[in-house]
Amino acid sequence: MATRTITFREAINEAMRLEMRRDPTVILFGEDVAGGATLSHMEGENKEAWGGVLGVSTGLAPEFGRNRVLDTPISESAFIGAAVGAASTGLRPIAELMFVDFLGVCFDQIFNQGAKLRYMFGGKAQVPMVVRSMIGAGFRAAAQHSGCLYSIFTHIPGLKTVVPSTPYDAKGLLSSAIRDNDPVMFFEHKLLYDTEGEVPEDNYTIPLGEADVKREGSDATIVTVGRMVHLSLEAAEKLADEGVNVEVVDLRTLSPMDADAILNSVKKTHRLVVVDEDNPRCSVATDVIALIADQAFDYLDAPCKMITAPHTPVPFSPGLEDTYIPSVEAIVSTVKSLKQ
């Protein structure tokens, strides 16, 4: 399969484009996903218009038309719930919830409707929908546009949660999410949109629930996800210079979570550090450490450590926000402390 270098943003766009070409029941809606594109007042002007606030869905409205790429009013409850209703009656909607922090205005539709319908109806309904949402700090977007919050969705039975770290993973995981018959929360870190990577031109899928070892090593395991994969790999390079050989496990999906991949790595390295940009309480970090405490305690040569955001909202001022985000230095020093 031919590959070329594209951005994380383009990879997501391509997954949606190819899935929409493949399956006429796949539709996309959300605030500004067409962004004025194809409307009559734009005649002769920039026909692609916004294509999402950060341009992720650019070009989809001109290709698929307004019947399949729909701007919504700023009514998250209505359109997230519409995704649930459309999914349970025959479509495969992709709903874009612009920033995950907006979940507060539509949470009922996600966790009481989308996540529970199948169970409440005794298995006689399915809800094949995807909610795409931006996450993450570092954009100077302050407390209400910068959270991760994927732990909240991972906590909810009936939802799957996906947090890709590379363009290749983003495209394959989003294709899987769209084809999946359960509701999937798909989280895109906004600082990753301009990152580049090799991506096949054709359609492909990466199974939900399979972690990826992004770097092999024998001295310690870093379990991480999303943008923190890149910081962890950077830390691993620095540690390698000092003779410490770190394995980096990218979870890729938080629900289902690849427990085997975590256990196998920790049984090999005997040390665990979890690097997670989300807040620490009741989080993916604590969940992974609980798994090891329960099932691999005897393999450990050192206490499990977690490097997370502090238990605070995301601050605005650049110095404060940089302090909030887990750092490469913190990862390096924490791993080194385990080796002493």
Place this chain on the structure above:
Amino acid sequence: MSMTKEKILDVYATMKKIRMFEDKVAELFAGGKLPGFVHLYAGEEAIAVGMCSHLSDRDYITSTHRGHGHCIAKGVDINSMMAEVYGKATGACNGKGGSMHIADVDKGMLGANGIVGAGGPLACGSGLMAKTLGTDQVTVCFFGDGAAEQGTMHESMNLACCWNLPVVFVCENNGYAESTPWGYHCAAKNISDRGVAYDMPGVTVDGADFFAVYEAAEESIGRARRGEGPSLIECRGFRYYGHFEGDALLYMTDAEKARNRERDPIETFKKRVLERELLSESQIAEIDAQVAAIIEEAVKFAEESPWPDNKEVFTDVYVNYP
């Protein structure tokens, strides 16, 4: 309006089924036979039946916590409903949903719903499906006067109108959001006036008069089916039972209860069709006996059905999970 005799028989039988089902559930609940709690629809039969008389199995409805009447009007199997209220394995949801979540997607019944106002967005979704795939399916969204004050309903009515979806919003204004009178919780004189805000037709009809609901339904469902967009119908009615069964209705005066009984939707319907000689006393008596037997059979079915296997706790969370 033209209705065949068969249709009139069917309407009467369906309203009667709802009434007798609810009266039976109240009796069973009082006798300690049912787990949990139930919200009964008795008194509002003309609304569900008036609307659903214009729908087929391919059309959809979204419902409320007071959903038994909608289920029966939409053709959900009575035995499976009663078994679900009991929590039995043979229930519509295999005993995993209960009274507040009875659903039958194949019959176009997208579920009773425990969250007030949650059906509006879901109705936009099934409406969007029909529009996207170019079918003529219509969705009717039932919601109460309490739900009319939820943001979800305002958002949904606006969205449905922006997208020109084939959705009919039906407010069952039974006068109370739980115990709070609608004159207190609603700032508008008529809930139907809110149609103006979204540029859709809004009408208020007597929710105890089957024919009034039926006519309004015919117009708005026809409009939706022709792709002409959503409508809002406010049905003014009442419920005989409390918000939940066991609620002693302390917030309703005896005079109001008596007035409601005088407007009984089934008696009103019966009187009209007898006067016009569309049905006879003997036909009505025959239907009453048949319906009573159907309800007794449903109770027997539910009583004799097995409980779900405890392993069922763990199933149906996901379609596929590794």
